[in-house]
Every structure is written in C-alpha cells, then in structure tokens.
Amino acid sequence: QVQLVESGGRLVKPGGSLRLSCAASGFTFSDRSMSWVRQAPGKGLEWVSYITGSGSTMDYADSVKGRFTISRDNTKNSLYLQMNSLRAEDTAIYYCAKDNDLTMWGQGTLVTVSS
Amino acid sequence: IQMTQSPSSLSASVGDRVTITCRASQNTNVYVNWYQHKPGQAPKNVIYAASQLQSGVPSRFSGSGSGTHFTLTISSLQPEDFATYYCQQSSSAPFTFGPGTEVAVK
Numbered sequence: 001q002v003q004l005v006e007s008g009g010r011l012v013k014p015g016g017s018l019r020l021s022c023a024a025s026g027f028t029f030s031d032r033s034m035s036w037v038r039q040a041p042g043k044g045l046e047w048v049s050y051i052t053g054s055g056s057t058m059d060y061a062d063s064v065k066g067r068f069t070i071s072r073d074n075t076k077n078s079l080y081l082q083m084n085s086l087r088a089e090d091t092a093i094y095y096c097a098k099d100n101d102l103t104m105w106g107q108g109t110l111v112t113v114s115s
Numbered sequence: 116i117q118m119t120q121s122p123s124s125l126s127a128s129v130g131d132r133v134t135i136t137c138r139a140s141q142n143t144n145v146y147v148n149w150y151q152h153k154p155g156q157a158p159k160n161v162i163y164a165a166s167q168l169q170s171g172v173p174s175r176f177s178g179s180g181s182g183t184h185f186t187l188t189i190s191s192l193q194p195e196d197f198a199t200y201y202c203q204q205s206s207s208a209p210f211t212f213g214p215g216t217e218v219a220v221k
Contacts, residue, residue, distance in 0.1 A: 035210070037158075037212075044199075044201065044212060044213075044214050044215040045150070045152065045158060045201050045203075045212045045215070046212065047203065047209055047210045047211055047212055050208060050210065059208035059209060060209070061209050062209070095157060095158070100205040100210060101146075101148045101160065101163040101164070101203075101205045102148065102150065102158070102160055102203065102205075103160050103163065103169065104160070105157040105158055105159070105160075106157060107157050108157060
C-alpha cells in the first residue's frame with residue numbers, strides 16, 4: 001500500500017538549516033507530483049511547496065520562497081525539503097503528501113526553531 | 116488564490132446534517148479538495164476534484180460546486196467525524212488552503 005515516511009525534523013537555532021526527507025513506497029514515485037505541507041502549533045494547514053514527477057517544475061509559498069528548496073530523487077523514491085535561514089515561525093509539523101490534491105499523507109516530522 | 120471557509124466552527128450532534136462552505140477568490144474550476152484533520156493524526160483527503168469521494172471514505176460525505184463556490188456536506192454526522200475540515204485549491208500554485216472549520220460536539 002501507499003506509504004510516506006518523513007524524517008529529519010529536530011530542534012534548530014534561528015538562522016540554521018535543516019533537510020527533511022520523505023521516503024515513498026507503494027506507487028510509481030516518478031509518475032506523481034509531491035508536496036510539503038506544514039502545521040504550526042495552534043494554526044491551520046499551510047501548503048509549503050510542490051514538485052512535479054520529473055522534477056522539472058516546482059513552486060513555493062511566499063512565506064518560504066528563497067529560503068526553502070524542494071527536490072526529489074526518483075531513483076531512491078525520495079522527496080526532500082532543504083530549509084535555510086530558519087525562523088521561529090517555521091516551527092511546525094511538516095508533512096509530505098502525494099499528488100497536487102494530496103491524496104495520501106505521511107505522519108509528519110516536527111521542526112522546532114528556537115534558541 | 117485566497118480560500119475562505121464558513122463557518123469557522125460549528126457545534127453539532129450525532130445524526131445532524133452538516134454543511135461547510137468554501138469560497139475561492141478566483142475561478143478554480145473543480146480543482147478543490149477537502150481534508151479531515153484530527154489532533155495527532157495526519158490529515159486525510161475526503162473529497163477531491165470538488166465532488167469525487169476518495170476511496171474508503173463513507174458515502175455520508177459529499178462535495179459540490181465549481182468555479183468559486185464549494186460545499187462539503189456530511190449527511191448524518193457520526194462520532195468519528197468530529198474534526199477540523201479544510202478546503203484547498205489545486206488549480207494554480209501556490210495550492211492554498213482555507214483556514215479550516217472545526218466541527219465540535221454540541
């Protein structure tokens with residue numbers, strides 16, 4: 001069955017960097033767009049970024065544009081989110097999800113940005 | 116594209132019919148999806164493409180709409196349906212979410 005497993009979340013200081021990973025299984029990974037979505041404490045869901053199956057097209061929320069980079073390795077069935085210049089407001093659970101209409105989600109990984 | 120939802124929260128009883136409205140600031144055709152989110156769990160897609168029921172989702176959930184006006188209806192609320200519901204547009208990146216509607220126990 002379809003499974004998405006995020007990893008890489010941890011406590012990081014403001015201004016620091018972090019790379020999240022999402023391991024996918026149960027479907028033809030290279031055929032599907034993938035997205036990152038986050039939920040800050042006490043807040044709603046916020047779409048962060050997406051990348052097409054080939055990796056040729058990606059886009060970002062204004063709140064992370066220029067600081068975050070989405071990428072994928074179709075040989076490893078893996079999705080990544082490189083997060084630089086982290087701010088306190090980036091503290092959230094980060095989910096990876098399959099397709100633009102987010103048909104399947106992972107369980108999430110917690111990123112805490114604090115000094 | 117900005118997404119708004121109403122109400123922001125509602126209180127209902129088991130067996131009630133519940134309707135949540137979502138509006139888009141621009142035409143999204145039918146590219147609107149609905150998600151159910153419970154605390155401590157991953158969100159779950161319940162409706163995609165405005166009216167298509169995701170596999171495994173009970174038929175008491177239904178969606179309708181096109182363009183800028185969409186609704187999610189739960190025909191007979193069950194105990195497991197108490198959650199926060201979000202609409203999201205996947206018509207044009209960035210694929211924005213609405214602010215959510217909390218469905219709570221009356």
